[in-house]
Amino acid sequence: MNLLLIGSGGREHALAWKLSASPLCDRLFIAPGNPGTAACGENVALDVADHAAVVTFCRDRAIDLVVVGPEAPLVAGLVDDLAEAGIKAFGPRKAAAQLEGSKAFTKELCREFGIPTAAFARFTDEAAARAHVREAGAPIVVKADGLAAGKGVVVAETVREAEEAIAMMFGGGLGAAGTEVVIEECLVGEEASFFAIADGKTAIPLASAQDHKRVFDGDRGPNTGGMGAYSPAPVMTPALEREVMERIILPTVAGLAARGTPYVGVLYAGLMITAQGPKLIEYNARFGDPECQVLMPRMKSDLVPVMLAACDGMLSDVDVRWWDDAALTVVMATKGYPGAVEKGSVIRGIAEAEALDDVIVFHAGTKDDGGRIVANGGRVLNITATGRTVKEAQTRAYEAVARIDWPEGFCRSDIGWRAVAREEKA
Structure with missing residues (x-):
């Protein structure tokens, strides 16, 4: 099969790494990709906002499946335009992608179908x-x-x-x-991320993760896109995962189908585990970033058949398998993030970091500058490691971080602290 992956960040590098390992993958194109994805397939300079150009590319290269990584093309209706051209694409259509594109849309869906969430009000x-x-x-x-x-x-x-x-x-x-703004009650509890895949009629669970949104150690400072993550999330017990599927994920898929806007793709539920049970904070219509970077190394199953089954409405026949090992990723960002950052600083030591056992460096905001890797954004590298425990994965990841020579970068030093504390107490 010929595959086209849309996107350029760390999530897309992790997806490219996983997709390229599939025996079903003959050629993998990434648009536009980054220096990391170039090792997994062929980066192509394609304007993904130009849907007609994407369709033409797919026809010219006989693309069998398009995988849309980021949320913006989904909300803009790329999957709709590909489907209209007869091209199979993994991801929700525009109407269903409103789950991420509009907070108010999701809150009203929760209200209509009895999905537990925070009390809210909408204002213009x-x-x-x-x-x-x-x-x-x-x-x-x-x-x-x-x-x-x-x-x-x-x-x-x-x-x-x-x-x-x-x-x-x-x-x-x-x-x-x-x-428009949505104002919500502040839920109290422990946050977790839970991922499922839907085929328009039903959904199957994937795995859980927890990320660190605050920029500094101890969960202090402003919110970011995520400074690190680990999987699985210890708070998400098997019983809790079943409850999330039954009370949140499946009613969402059924509700959207009943409205005539079936959901196909990844459902990323941001949850708060409260004293009253799990409640939905928000939905994302794609894999998380950096959560995808810890899910892909843990996925034992081939991702391509799972995506094809979702597109074909056949998920009830699919069983996704996972490695027991934990995975943890540390985000290295340019100093100044999440504020303004300077681009162009040189990064060395990536090969030395990846020389360690069970370590992968996913590129997020990098650029190839004449053979040198330079920073090209806020979040730049995702140093990812696996281990029998979160603590073991954490130790390996930070050993790899120590090999990265990038004075203009920084990272948190406590990614996974909550899970490690649980392990030490057990």
Whole structure:
């Protein structure tokens, strides 16, 4: 089979690494890809926002399956346009991708189909939003309705923080994403990420993970796109996973099918495990980043047949197998992230890091500059390791981090701390 993978980040490098290992994969193209994906297939300079160009490429190269990595092309309807051209694509169509594209859409779906989530209110007027926050008090969560590259959620500890977030969003700080805001109660508990794959009619579970959103050690500082992750998440027991499937994932798939907008692709549920049970914080319509970087090394099954079964509505015949080992990834970012960063600093030592057993370095924001690897964004490398325990994976990952020579970069030193503490207590 000829495969086309859409995207350029760490998630896509992890997917390219997994897809290229499939016996079904004859050729893998990545658009636009990065220096890491170039080792897994052929990077192509394709404007993925130009859907007609993507369709033409697929026809010219006899592409059998398109895998869409990031959320923006899904929300923009790339899968719809590929389907109309008779090209098989893994990922939800535009209508179903609103699960990620619109926070309000997802909250209303939860309300309609009885899916447990935080109490919420929607606002298109800044004054009304401010009044609601003053009445409700803090802590409280303010979310931009649309896509905001991981920067559209503010967990406000004070009313003032909430009002500042509201002013920023309505003031255009997040562009069109902030023209409507959703304000939610602040759930208390432990966060976890749970992944499933849906085929429009049903869904099967994949695996769990936990990520670290805050930029600094001890979960301090501003939220980011994710500074590291590990899998599995110890809080997600088999009984809890069954409850999430029965109360959250399957009702979502059934609800969307009942509305006439069936969901095909990865369902990434951001959860809060509360005293009342699991509640949905938000959905993403694709693999997480950096969660994908710890899921792919743990997946024993071939990913390509699973994706094909989802596209063909045949997931009930699929059984996805996983290695028992844990995986952990440490994100190395350019100093200044999540604020403004300077591009172009040289990174050395990647080969030395990957020389360690059970270590993979996934490229996220890198560029090949005449044979040198340079930083080309905020989150730049994902140093990933596996081990019998999270602690073992953590030790290996940080041993690999120590081999990376990049003075302009930084990372957290405590990725996996919660799971390691659990293991040490057990």
